[in-house]
Amino acid sequence: MTDSEPRHAPATLRNRDAIVAVLRDILPGQGSILEIASGTGEHAVYFGRTFPNLTFQPSDPDPACCQSIAAWTQREGGHNILPPKQLDAQAPQWDVSKPAAILCINMVHISPWESSIGLFEKAGTLLDPGAPFYLYGPYLREDVETAEGNLAFERSLKSRNLRWGLRDVADMDALAERNGFVRESLTEMPANNISLVYQKS
Template sequence: MAVSKHWSTDMATPGEQRHAPATVRNRDAIVQVLRDILPDQGNILEIASGTGEHVVYFGMAFPDLTFQPSDPDPACCQSIAAWTKREAVPNILPPKQLDAQARDWDVAKPAAILCINMVHISPWESSIGLMEMAGKLLDPGAPLYLYGPYLRDDVETAQGNLDFERSLKSRDLRWGLRDVADMDALATRNGFVRESLIEMPANNISLVYRKT
């Protein structure tokens, strides 16, 4: 699964720590949503952790939970480990090199799954893999949390998101903003129901699904 690189190398640790500027802008809003949906204890699996900045911040915000970061890119896994070491967050496990399209995920059973800013910068098959494996791994009532820009039939798409869509397609025709209705249909096929849609900063949304 190829993903775009919306990060830069931290000059203090060249080749290891990466920085995604959007993380600082959206992490508090995401934590506010997660406070309402995450369990009190258990393993939380993050798919496509990218630089690792989100999962490190989540680890600090939820010290009673254990977080399992993952990413298909070895450089991202290296960045995740570097951020974890730098911030000394004890409840974050070593990153797994994991592709959402894989038919088997070598992870402990999760109590929740998080996926932030992956769906639009990966082929549709990655979303299919995410939903299928989440459906197999999560127990009834457990949440699957998605964050990013999406299309909606009843909401006019912001110009910034339209421009972003063109940029994504110019890099890979398999990428692009997905329609919420398509995500809902995929979720339903894999035993989920959408619990909520939450407006987020910068024309993004949170989608919260629950395993039935």
Template sequence: MTDPKPWTIADAAPGEQRHAPATERNRDAIVAILREVLPDKGTILEIASGTGEHAVYFGMKFPDLAFQPSDPDPACCQSIVAWTKREAVTNVLPPKQLDAQAAQWEVSKPAAILCINMVHISPWESSIGLFKKAGGLLDQGAPLYLYGPYLRAEVETSPGNLAFERSLKSRDLRWGLRDVADMDELAMRSGFARERLTEMPANNISLVYRKHD
């Protein structure tokens, strides 16, 4: 079996699994947080699953949970299917073609929602949609987990993240690193409160929000 190619949406062939190299570098650190955050049972909805590597890895690490991956791009959904078959995981459901900004999410009620590396590679409206829909889907106390690079007023931004920010803006002016304070404000308006912030590898952050009354 040939190794999957580095992932770019533009050259993804039908049915081909794609590879995002950062996944292998961050997945175990993310799993360590999820072990403390995820419920013992239920379906975990992942928004913007990309290649599907995280969803499949999480499925292997949490066999008592079901994982519902999703992505707006058909090539990503095909990659998710291919990775699921490659690793023969049985608790990763077929992907949903879903956009965070969509008026409706055609998904079953989740026990938690994950969103990894979407917020900075999408318009702000996608984050608004994420929190709004999560607020309508999750029960009180259920977690919404975010991972990625973020800005903080009290913390100097690393040179690598500043360069990444410039790269994002050169691709789409609507993209860019978001401030944690703005995420907290959006969360509050959507019925969530931040439970924890954890420093992660390569100047990334884990943010855990909980639904409240």
């Protein structure tokens, strides 16, 4: 694969329609949507096709991912997909226009806790009251038995980086509250994942 070729993440095809079902209820009718940790870019172009009246700003800290995002956008002809920005959740600030909503899919568990802190701090600064902040991925919950597949995934993550791992929903809620958010919903998703929707208060 050359740098100009789009990358493919198999999970995208499995989860994108379930994610869209949640996004239909929370995204505004117009405005710019900032996606953090866009990865391959497949979600961004799919969301762009699904919500043609919205503008999507994909981003990722990895230059190779940004190249993949640009390649997917070019291949799919995404008229409402902006060029990707190289953003790091732990950076002091993000060079982005004020978004109407922020999406973050499958980042929190594959990054240190400091990235989640930075993510919420910047979301709290950028979003206006009432704006949605959407998270998707596997999470732990005190009152719900963790699926064996997620436990195995947790062990795999820790073997790769001890600072990675599944986060507890209660910890995410506490972090959200510290940055001016309240949780609006928790939706069970395919393959033992969860959608968390926070709203700027």
